[in-house]
Amino acid sequence: xxxxxxxxxxxxxxxxxxxxxxxxxxxxxxxxxxxxxxxxxxxxxxxxxxxxxxxxxxxxxxxxxxxxxxxxxxxxxxxxxxxxxxxxxxxxxxxxxxxxxxxxxxxxxxxxxxxxxxxxxxxxxxxxxxxxxxxxxxxxxxxxxxxxxxxxxxxxxxxxxxxxxxxxxxxxxxxxxxxxxxxxxxxxxxxxxxxxxxxx
Amino acid sequence: xxxxxxxxxxxxxxxxxxxxxxxxxxxxxxxxxxxxxxxxxxxxxxxxxxxxxxxxxxxxxxxxxxxxxxxxxxxxxxxxxxxxxxxxxxxxxxxxxx
Ligand SMILES: [Zn+2]
Numbered sequence: 001x002x003x004x005x006x007x008x009x010x011x012x013x014x015x016x017x018x019x020x021x022x023x024x025x026x027x028x029x030x031x032x033x034x035x036x037x038x039x040x041x042x043x044x045x046x047x048x049x050x051x052x053x054x055x056x057x058x059x060x061x062x063x064x065x066x067x068x069x070x071x072x073x074x075x076x077x078x079x080x081x082x083x084x085x086x087x088x089x090x091x092x093x094x095x096x097x098x099x100x101x102x103x104x105x106x107x108x109x110x111x112x113x114x115x116x117x118x119x120x121x122x123x124x125x126x127x128x129x130x131x132x133x134x135x136x137x138x139x140x141x142x143x144x145x146x147x148x149x150x151x152x153x154x155x156x157x158x159x160x161x162x163x164x165x166x167x168x169x170x171x172x173x174x175x176x177x178x179x180x181x182x183x184x185x186x187x188x189x190x191x192x193x194x195x196x197x198x199x200x
Numbered sequence: 201x202x203x204x205x206x207x208x209x210x211x212x213x214x215x216x217x218x219x220x221x222x223x224x225x226x227x228x229x230x231x232x233x234x235x236x237x238x239x240x241x242x243x244x245x246x247x248x249x250x251x252x253x254x255x256x257x258x259x260x261x262x263x264x265x266x267x268x269x270x271x272x273x274x275x276x277x278x279x280x281x282x283x284x285x286x287x288x289x290x291x292x293x294x295x296x297x298x
Binding site for chain 1: 211
């Protein structure tokens with residue numbers, strides 16, 4: 001596969017893109033920001049009535065069982081899946097080549113597989129203030145009972161569309177369009193300044 | 201104003217795009233019935249009260265929705281997926297009033 005270059009590579013005058021502690025971290029680092037760089041980011045869509053077949057195909061390929069319900073999902077730390085719209089799912093793998101693994105499973109009569117690996121950037125925010133920082137960006141409920149681990153949400157920050165999956169009690173993975181990733185990342189850094197953040 | 205998307209739950213109106221009057225009946229694309237096309241393009245009920253509308257959750261799941269919104273109060277009494285039986289919201293509205 002074509003080698004990917006991160007849109008978040010540090011530039012000389014942009015310290016927030018560099019690893020290390022930033023902002024008000026004297027009293028501790030309350031969020032950690034990183035780019036997870038998964039090898040595969042796919043969008044799967046089922047034709048109406050084929051949702052169960054698609055969900056079972058996802059299980060066959062990834063080993064991940066999708067819980068029932070809108071926005072439900074799961075993760076094993078390497079592969080992740082969540083629903084982001086009716087009959088539509090985002091599936092992520094640390095390794096490349098996930099699209100070809102689905103090629104013979106999601107047949108044309110079940111639905112479609114779209115490889116977005118080069119089109120999305122995955123940003124992780126983790127730490128005790130992750131919920132608090134994200135609540136400044138998105139008008140959705142980040143509390144654990146309303147947004148359980150594994151679940152996904154489709155929303156936006158201004159006009160930047162974002163898919164968010166909770167991958168831990170205080171950890172979220174945010175998928176944004178690659179072309180918006182740099183400005184979104186910088187905004188996230190600015191929003192994290194007051195709690196102290198570390199870029200890994 | 202909050203719209204409760206059937207998939208995403210309650211979301212701010214900023215995530216939604218208004219797609220127009222939900223009472224319109226689009227003629228078959230080959231239709232040459234000019235009155236039907238005229239009605240589809242121009243005729244609007246413009247009610248002071250409950251109004252059938254089409255919205256898209258463009259900043260979320262992107263589903264098209266049938267919404268009943270009160271034009272006086274902005275109260276939203278019903279939201280359903282637009283896909284499928286397009287009369288479902290109107291029926292819901294009638295049931296709610298009976
Ligand atoms: Zn929605």
